[in-house]
Amino acid sequence: MRQLRPKRDTWGSRLGIIMAVAGSALGLGNFLRFPVQAAGNGGGAFMIPYFVSLLLLGIPLMWIEWTLGRFGGGFEHGTAPGIFHSIWQKNRFIKYFGVIGIFGPFVIFIYYTFIESWTLAYSYYSLRGILTSLPDQGALQSFLKGFQGLEKNAFFSGLGPAYIFFLITFFINMTVISYGIRGGIEALCKIAMPILLVLGVVLVIRVLTLGTPDPARPDWNLANGLGFLWNPDLSALKSAKVWLAAAGQIFFTLSVGIGVILTYASYLSKGDDVVLSGLTAVSMNEFAEVVLGGCIIIPAAFVFFGPAQIQSIARQGAFDLGFVTMPLVLGKIPLAAFFSFIWFALLFLAGVTSSVSLAQPAVAFMEDEFSIDRKKAVGIFAAAAFILSQPAIFWLGRGVVNELDFWGGTFCLVLFGTVEAILFAWVFGIDKAWEEIHHGADMAVPRVYKFIIKYVTPLFLLVVLGAWFIQEGLPTIFLEGVREADRPFVFGTRIGLVLLFATLALLVRVAWKKRTRQAKR
Amino acid sequence: MTLAGWIFFGLSWAAILGLGVFCFTKIFFKKEIR
Secondary structure, three states, X not given: OOOOOOOOOOOOOHHXXXXXXXXXXXXXXXXXXXXXXXXXXXXXXXXXXXXXXXXXXXXXXXXXXXXXXXXXXXXXXXXXXXXXXXXXOOOOOHHHXXXXXXXXXXXXXXXXXXXXXXXXXXXXXXXXXXXXXXXXXXXXXXXXXXXXXXOOOOOOOOOHHHHHHHHHHHHHHHHHHHOHHHHHHHHHHHHHHHHHHHHHXXXXXXXXXXXXXXXXXXXXXXXXXXXXXXXXXXXXXXXXXXXXXXXXXXXXXXOOOOOHHHHHHOOOOOOOOOHHHHHHHHHHHHHHHHHHXXXXXXXXXXXXXXXXXXXXXXXXXXXXXXXXXXXXHHOXXXXXXXXXXXXXXXXXXXXXXXXXXXXHHHHHHHHHHHXXXXXXXXXXXXXXXXXXXXXXXXXXXXXXXXXXXXXHHHHHHHHHHHHHHHHHHHHOOHHHHHHHHOOOOXXXXXXXXXXXXXXXXXXXXXXXXXXXXXXXXXXXXXXXXXXXXHHHHHHHHHHHHHHHHHHHHHHHHHHHHHHHHHHHO | OOHHHXXXXXXXXXXXXXXXXXXXHHHHOOOOXX
């Protein structure tokens, strides 16, 4: 007897998918990466290339992914192999390229969950008053390194506490996705996203009311703090590096090019709007980034550390900024523990709404292409992801996470985004694509976007891909800056990634052969 | 913050908040998809 395919999940409401896509996009980067990128690339002037990239790259790609996802979902394909195949059926190989849309999210998930668990742990340590009682940067850095298992010190003798928080976080993620799109992801995001935004607004109000904490240093004030980030240096616009930084920031902040938006949109019906919904998700992400992210960490650090130290603070990595500098800053204000808790709770909510989206493509692939029921698919994914997460946890200091982030979180995104833009405009064809975008649309896309999607976005992406590859891709591939002792770990990670990709490609081949056999019967 | 800084800050906030208001207003005047 032929096995009946379980009915595909659907979103319960328009707000549900908007919250989910916004949740997927919103992450640590909105609060940590954006302010640093802006401050280091012309300040307020950065907003010019930023908004240009938003209009020519970010919004078009968002519409492209929503449309492609909904289109593929009509053929019961929720992941890129099937979606790309449904656009270009004559090409036997495009579905293998689509494997990136499962591989990328999977690779990011396996280290992202560990980082997300740090925010949960730090929320707990904040509530206990431990974090904000640490006196200086050195103490907070030791605390972080001890917690991460990078060193044994007075705070932590091993990875025990971090591992417990990882298990809790992993369990939360698996529980959410086991309830599916409507009962799990949508339910989570409809609660988490409003709370996250409220917490962000509370922090912004707290920062904007800091005034001048130290009367002996009147120029260490909030207005100057904002000025450090927002005063424009228009000469920066002459630099290609600044334009590339803006394009990169837009790309990464909207989480386009990963494959998760394709999967989320595949659960829409043909008559569901993608134009207004996609734009709304963008607006939510941009609110968190520009309005909230642009008004928290840099101005707050400025009023307590001043113009001399802010330069080195702004050059810190995202982790030091979020887990060292911010608790130090919050430790200097009344109700320190409370505000520190809010900061890390905000980051945790931003993280968990992103990590569940990263898990969904692999689960959707098993459900759609192998007719595996959801609970079993989640079980298989959980087992694989759990095992593959271990190197990121135990070999954090050996370059494993950096390597995973490079291939899964950077290289794949830019490449995948470029190809899907070209597929949409040139293989699917811009006329058919234009019609497809407008099915069920609640607003018309401005006509100029037909030209932008066909010519400007793909060209912009090719330039970004090329420049990024030369500036960052090649040095990373050739192990620039990697210590000798860490090279085996980096190579090991690469071998693991190749094996993972090959496994997924093989599964695609098996799935397609199965489909062909079933079609013949 | 300089005057130019306030201008860039204000315009950026206005653009983002304006986009958000535009989108959510249009949504709440349309029916839900289900």
